[in-house]
Amino acid sequence: MTGISKRFGPVRALENANLEIARGSILGLVGQNGAGKSTIIKVLAGIIKPDSGAIVINGETVSALTPASVEKLGVHFIHQDRLLVPTATVGEAVFLGHEIGLGPFVSRRAMERRAADLLKRFFGMELPAGTLVKDLTTAQQKVVQITRALAQKASVLVLDEPTAALVKREVDSLFDVLRRLRDDGIAVVFISHYMQEIEKLCDRVTVMRNGTDVGTVDPRQTPIDEIIAMMIARDVGEMFPKRSVTLGAPVLEVSKLRLGGSFENIGFNVRAGEIVGFTGLLGSGAKEIVQCLFGLKTAEGGQIKVEGR
Numbered sequence: 001m002t003g004i005s006k007r008f009g010p011v012r013a014l015e016n017a018n019l020e021i022a023r024g025s026i027l028g029l030v031g032q033n034g035a036g037k038s039t040i041i042k043v044l045a046g047i048i049k050p051d052s053g054a055i056v057i058n059g060e061t062v063s064a065l066t067p068a069s070v071e072k073l074g075v076h077f078i079h080q081d082r083l084l085v086p087t088a089t090v091g092e093a094v095f096l097g098h099e100i101g102l103g104p105f106v107s108r109r110a111m112e113r114r115a116a117d118l119l120k121r122f123f124g125m126e127l128p129a130g131t132l133v134k135d136l137t138t139a140q141q142k143v144v145q146i147t148r149a150l151a152q153k154a155s156v157l158v159l160d161e162p163t164a165a166l167v168k169r170e171v172d173s174l175f176d177v178l179r180r181l182r183d184d185g186i187a188v189v190f191i192s193h194y195m196q197e198i199e200k201l202c203d204r205v206t207v208m209r210n211g212t213d214v215g216t217v218d219p220r221q222t223p224i225d226e227i228i229a230m231m232i233a234r235d236v237g238e239m240f241p242k243r244s245v246t247l248g249a250p251v252l253e254v255s256k257l258r259l260g261g262s263f264e265n266i267g268f269n270v271r272a273g274e275i276v277g278f279t280g281l282l283g284s285g286a287k288e289i290v291q292c293l294f295g296l297k298t299a300e301g302g303q304i305k306v307e308g309r
Contacts, residue, residue, distance in 0.1 A: 004043055004053035013039040014050070015211045021156060026178060026188040028198040028219060031208035031231055037191060040208070041158060045077055046070045058155065075156040076149035080164055084141055086134035091115040093133050094148045118147050122184075123177055139170035143177060150181075157181065158189040163197060167283030175201050195224045207231055248272025254293075257302030262288040266302070 001019040005012075014036050021027050031037050042048040044055070046065035055062050057073045084093050091111035100110045112129050119125045123143055133141060142162060149157055159178075163171045178188055178201065192198055198205050199219045206216045207230040214230050252270040257263070263285035270276045280286040291297040293304065 001040065001044065001056075002054050004040060004050050004055075006039060006043065006048060006050050012211050014043070017053075017208070017212045019044075019206060019213065020216070021187045021189055022204075023155070023187050024182055024185045025203045026182050026190055026201055028202035028205035029189055029191045029208065030193070030195070030198060030205055030227065035208040035231070036211040037208055038160075039211075041077075041160070041189075041191070044070070044075065044158070071152065074152075074154055075158070076152065076154040078142070078145050078149065078157060078159040078162060080161040084133045084144060086132070088133050090119075090127055090131050090133065090136075090144055093144050094118065094151050096148070098152060114151070115147065118151055119143070122147065122150060122180065137170065138165050139173055142166070142174060146177065146181075154186065156187045156189070158191070160191045161193070162190070163192065163194065169283070171197070195227065198227075199224060209233060245273055247274050251307055252293075253303075253305040253308075255303050257289065257292065257299050257304065259285075259288055259292060259297060259299050 001017070004014050004017045004019075006014040017036060017040050019029070019040055029037055029041075039048060043050050043053075044065075046067045046069060049064075055065065057075060060073075062069075062073065085096065088096065089108070089112060091108060091114070094115040095111045099106045100114060101107045116126070116129070119127065125140075125143065127136075127140070133144065136144065146157065157178075162174060166174065175197075178190070182188055182203075190198070190202055202219050204216050205219045205222075205227065207214050207227060209231055217227065217230075219227065248271055250269040250271050254269070255267045257266040266285075266289055268276065278286040278290060288297060292299045
């Protein structure tokens with residue numbers, strides 16, 4: 001994609017933006033909200049028509065794209081929302097809209113068998129025949145979405161925030177899947193706000209700002225702070241300058257807090273005039289710690305003191 005521009009009335013959504021996706025690689029796409037990531041992907045998906053620019057897919061210059069024509073060209077999109085029918089079987093979900101059969105008759109057995117072959121070939125995964133989508137884990141549903149694209153001979157996969165609802169174990173499993181697809185020659189675009197994931201997974205990362213691409217770098221050779229600086233056009237330290245403050249006595253004291261299956265032996269203090277942040281991937285326990293502080297969950301052990309009580 002070269003020189004892509006798009007305006008919505010007075011609003012400049014894209015201005016001479018470029019995006020290059022190489023076969024057999026994983027490209028990260030990052031930028032602040034409003035940077036143009038969603039718009040350029042919608043242009044690639046045939047949802048939005050650009051005002052100018054060129055799109056070349058597998059060496060062929062294409063125009064007047066539609067979602068159907070893009071799919072025929074081998075470009076498939078895995079959206080953050082899992083667009084699957086909950087009561088469908090895995091085979092039905094994989095081949096929805098491309099059913100296997102003879103004439104007007106659909107062969108569910110053939111679809112289940114073919115879906116099972118694809119799952120085993122690409123992911124080493126085996127699911128009982130007839131398993132319903134609603135009975136799968138979130139990560140397994142994501143794999144079914146990817147399998148659906150592979151069944152249509154996808155050469156490019158675009159994943160929009162695919163880890164947003166996954167716990168760490170599921171994220172690691174998904175990354176293994178994407179690396180395997182990359183090694184099979186498929187081009188992957190990975191859109192995420194989690195810079196640690198970009199660093200861990202991607203071969204290159206394209207940074208967007210104010211509707212255009214401002215650079216493509218190797219995330220393993222480029223410090224995260226430098227990538228963020230490209231996104232915001234200034235040093236991270238300028239956004240959050242350190243300030244000297246006088247802290248008071250501890251207001252909240254937590255010691256040896258635990259909740260089975262969520263966290264163990266957690267301890268920290270929060271002093272007057274202090275901001276303490278919690279962060280972590282889904283399933284890390286950060287959310288459950290705060291829920292225990294507010295009484296939404298009951299800790300199984302430990303102590304919480306507020307102003308010494």
